[in-house]
Amino acid sequence: MASEANAHQGPILFWSGVAVAEFGAIHPGSGHPLAPSAYAAAALLVAVGFLTVVATGRLRTEEARQRLRLGGYLAGALLVAHPFSVTTQATGFTRVASLLLYAAAAVMALRSHRVPGRTRPILLIATGLDPRALAERLAREPDTVAVYRTERVTDELRDLQCRYGVILVVGAEHDPRVKERVSASGLGREVPDIAQREVVVAGPRRFQRYVGGALSRLAVPRSQVHFRSELEA
Numbered sequence: 001m002a003s004e005a006n007a008h009q010g011p012i013l014f015w016s017g018v019a020v021a022e023f024g025a026i027h028p029g030s031g032h033p034l035a036p037s038a039y040a041a042a043a044l045l046v047a048v049g050f051l052t053v054v055a056t057g058r059l060r061t062e063e064a065r066q067r068l069r070l071g072g073y074l075a076g077a078l079l080v081a082h083p084f085s086v087t088t089q090a091t092g093f094t095r096v097a098s099l100l101l102y103a104a105a106a107v108m109a110l111r112s113h114r115v116p117g118r119t120r121p122i123l124l125i126a127t128g129l130d131p132r133a134l135a136e137r138l139a140r141e142p143d144t145v146a147v148y149r150t151e152r153v154t155d156e157l158r159d160l161q162c163r164y165g166v167i168l169v170v171g172a173e174h175d176p177r178v179k180e181r182v183s184a185s186g187l188g189r190e191v192p193d194i195a196q197r198e199v200v201v202a203g204p205r206r207f208q209r210y211v212g213g214a215l216s217r218l219a220v221p222r223s224q225v226h227f228r229s230e231l232e233a
Contacts (some may be wrong), residue, residue, distance in 0.1 A: 011056075011072060048072070075129055091232040119198075120224070121145070125182065126202040129230065130143050131156040145191055149173075149182060149207070160210035173207075182210065182219035195220050202228040 127149035170177035
């Protein structure tokens with residue numbers, strides 16, 4: 001909860017700081033008060049922070065949220081640094097200082113908003129595999145969520161369902177009810193956080209194509225989807 005609150009506060013505080021820097025520290029000069037339009041522009045900059053929070057909440061993946069925040073931080077830093085280099089009173093020193101300010105902001109943003117290196121949870125969507133290979137995989141990676149299509153339920157599959165919570169999709173390959181369970185709507189319903197997972201699709205090529213299309217409609221990044229004809233030992 002605390003980290004989520006910090007993520008929400010960061011863009012708002014940052015763009016508030018940009019507004020102060022733009023229309024406070026960079027003052028038009030003695031005897032030249034800020035125009036009303038300057039206050040409106042400052043309010044718009046603060047609004048950018050709130051819009052960033054709203055936009056990040058609508059994105060599916062943490063990578064996309066991090067990229068949006070990072071782009072905002074770099075744009076704000078450039079906005080503050082730019083006047084130092086283009087004003088008619090700018091000297092060589094101020095131009096160098098503005099470049100250093102922007103470079104420092106870029107480095108800090110990259111270091112502090114890198115996506116954590118932890119591995120994502122795994123979703124396995126499979127059909128036509130040896131239940132023993134599936135059991136070995138789940139024994140090694142018990143946190144894996146598995147969706148398995150089968151034409152009939154065997155004792156081995158029932159055991160996997162009880163031990164590891166395997167989601168069994170039972171029925172013929174072309175049964176509309178079965179196809180719906182492994183479609184975009186079915187997978188999104190069964191695994192709501194699917195876009196946050198590494199997805200392994202194992203089975204015949206036709207099954208891979210169908211599930212791959214569903215994953216595309218669910219906006220799962222292609223870099224997170226891995227196709228296999230069978231599971232590795």
